[in-house]
Amino acid sequence: MRGSITAQQLDPLGGITARVLVVIGVAVGLVVAVGISLTTTAQVGHPVLEAAALLAITASGVYYIRATSPFRVAFSMRSHAIVCLLALAAVLLNALAQWGSNTMVRDDWGPLAMAIVTVTMGSYRPAREIVVCSLVCAAVIAALSFLQADTFRAEVPALVYAILPATPVLASGAAAATFSRSLVGSLLDWRRSAGLGGASALGDADQPDVRRASHLVHLDEQVLPFLRVVAHVGEVSEADGARARLLARELRTLMLIDTERSWLERIVRRVSDPQRVAERMGESERGFLRAVVAHVQRGELFDAETLRLTLRDDAGQQTVTAEVECLPGRSPRVHLAPYIAVAHSLFDRVDWQIAGTALTIVVSAGTPARIRGGQQSRRDGVSEGTQ
Numbered sequence: 001m002r003g004s005i006t007a008q009q010l011d012p013l014g015g016i017t018a019r020v021l022v023v024i025g026v027a028v029g030l031v032v033a034v035g036i037s038l039t040t041t042a043q044v045g046h047p048v049l050e051a052a053a054l055l056a057i058t059a060s061g062v063y064y065i066r067a068t069s070p071f072r073v074a075f076s077m078r079s080h081a082i083v084c085l086l087a088l089a090a091v092l093l094n095a096l097a098q099w100g101s102n103t104m105v106r107d108d109w110g111p112l113a114m115a116i117v118t119v120t121m122g123s124y125r126p127a128r129e130i131v132v133c134s135l136v137c138a139a140v141i142a143a144l145s146f147l148q149a150d151t152f153r154a155e156v157p158a159l160v161y162a163i164l165p166a167t168p169v170l171a172s173g174a175a176a177a178t179f180s181r182s183l184v185g186s187l188l189d190w191r192r193s194a195g196l197g198g199a200s201a202l203g204d205a206d207q208p209d210v211r212r213a214s215h216l217v218h219l220d221e222q223v224l225p226f227l228r229v230v231a232h233v234g235e236v237s238e239a240d241g242a243r244a245r246l247l248a249r250e251l252r253t254l255m256l257i258d259t260e261r262s263w264l265e266r267i268v269r270r271v272s273d274p275q276r277v278a279e280r281m282g283e284s285e286r287g288f289l290r291a292v293v294a295h296v297q298r299g300e301l302f303d304a305e306t307l308r309l310t311l312r313d314d315a316g317q318q319t320v321t322a323e324v325e326c327l328p329g330r331s332p333r334v335h336l337a338p339y340i341a342v343a344h345s346l347f348d349r350v351d352w353q354i355a356g357t358a359l360t361i362v363v364s365a366g367t368p369a370r371i372r373g374g375q376q377s378r379r380d381g382v383s384e385g386t387q
Contacts, residue, residue, distance in 0.1 A: 007180060008074050008124050010187040012341040015075070018123035019068045026061035029116035033057050033090075036109035046097045053093035057113050060086035064117065068124060069343035071352070075124035083121075084133050087114040088140060095144045111141050111165045115172035122179035130180060138166035151192020222247055267293050270308040276310035277318050284346050285365075289320065290337055292361070296324055301332045302359070321366035326357045336361075 008015040033054055037044075044050045060083050066072070067079040091110030098108070114137065118135055121130055142162040236244075248324070264278040265271045267290065271278075281289075289309075297304045306325040311318070340361075343350045347363040354360075 004126050004128070005122060005184055005188070006126050007183040007187060009183065009345060012070075012074070012345045013338050014183075014294070015068065015123060016070050016337055016341055018120060019065070019070075021120045021123070022068050023065055025120050026065055026117055029113040030058060032116060033109045036057075036112075037094075040098075040109075041075070043098050043102060049093050049097035051108065053090045053097060056086055056093055057090035057117070057133075059216040060084075060090065060114075061117050070337040070344075073344050074352075077125070077129060079131065080121065080125050080133065083118065084114075084137055087117055088137055088246075090114065091137075091141055094145065095148065099148065108165055111168050117170035118169075119172045119176055121173075122176035122183065125180065126184070127177040127181040130177040134169055134177070138169045138173075141169060142166040171321070213262055264289065264309065268307060268309050271311070272309070273311040275311070275313045277313050277320070280318070288339075288342060288346055288363075291342075292322060295335070295339065300327070301335060302326055317364055319362065322361045324359050325343060326359055328357065331360060 008018075016242040037050060037054060063079075063086065064083045067083070068075050093112055094110035116383060142165070145165045147161040264273065264286075278286075293307070296302045297308050306323075308323045310321040310323075313319075332354075336359075340350060340352060343361075343363050346365070348365040349363065351362040352360065
């Protein structure tokens with residue numbers, strides 16, 4: 001169902017870029033909350049509740065930032081609910097702190113801070129969910145203001161007091177929902193036009209291997225130089241004949257070995273895959289492993305010769321473990337973020353850890369994670385080591 005698909009599911013790398021805006025939004029929301037709170041102290045009858053309100057909006061923002069980390073699973077409906085509930089708790093505590101002494105509803109920071117913190121939600125959740133959440137929060141905020149109408153100085157209908165503080169949350173939700181709908185639509189249209197369907201844009205099964213087959217290397221390094229020498233001399237000696245027969249036997253042997261090797265064994269020297277798991281992988285999973293291998297082999301953070309992949313199938317649960325040594329003084333965390341983010345969209349489980357200089361990444365899935373009816377077939381949680 002298109003209405004339940006999120007932009008982060010379609011473009012995990014875009015979620016990393018959007019996280020910068022999340023941090024900025026949270027920072028601005030906290031500055032607004034603290035600033036207005038300091039300038040309206042005369043209306044605060046319960047300072048302890050006001051302090052609790054500031055802590056609640058801070059908790060909402062901090063959780064939002066952590067939940068959008070590329071090293072965690074994709075931002076879920078549960079995470080969305082937690083962010084909004086904490087922000088709504090801040091609104092409630094802020095209202096209670098001023099209960100009976102609040103004379104001007106438009107200077108309450110709770111609804112405004114909540115709107116600023118959650119305005120970037122369109123990058124992570126579907127439009128329909130954002131609209132529903134915004135309406136629920138706006139209704140609660142409106143009810144709180146309506147109950148305080150007797151304490152406000154302006155002589156206007158109580159309904160106006162109910163609508164005014166709910167407006168920022170409604171506007172923020174409408175903006176986020178519109179952005180989500182537009183972005184998801186654009187990404188789906190792009191995938192259709194590119195012929196990708198549900199596959200990852202990282203690559204497909206027909207992508208050239210990172211490392212050339214051994215028989216081609218043998219052909220370039222041994223056979224072709226020998227033929228050039230024979231062509232230059234203009235005659236074939238008995239020793240040349242023996243050499244040619246030896247090269248031919250070696251070439252046939254290497255061609256046979258390459259035929260029996262999997263696509264993964266052609267790009268990584270150290271592979272343990274006795275159950276031939278690599279051959280049963282989908283295009284997206286192959287593209288992901290190719291990208292990781294290319295990053296390790298071409299980057300300057302790892303000792304590529306130590307890269308080892310172990311694949312196994314335990315009762316239908318397919319697991320890939322990648323182990324590699326990091327070069328001294330280098331931290332791969334920042335460089336790994338895009339790959340971990342994409343892995344979360346492809347596999348049921350993603351774990352990673354650095355022990356000393358050894359980096360280990362483990363991904364597993366019962367079946368390749370696909371978008372089925374708007375839901376991702378993976379667990380909603382964080383594995384140890386993904387912080």
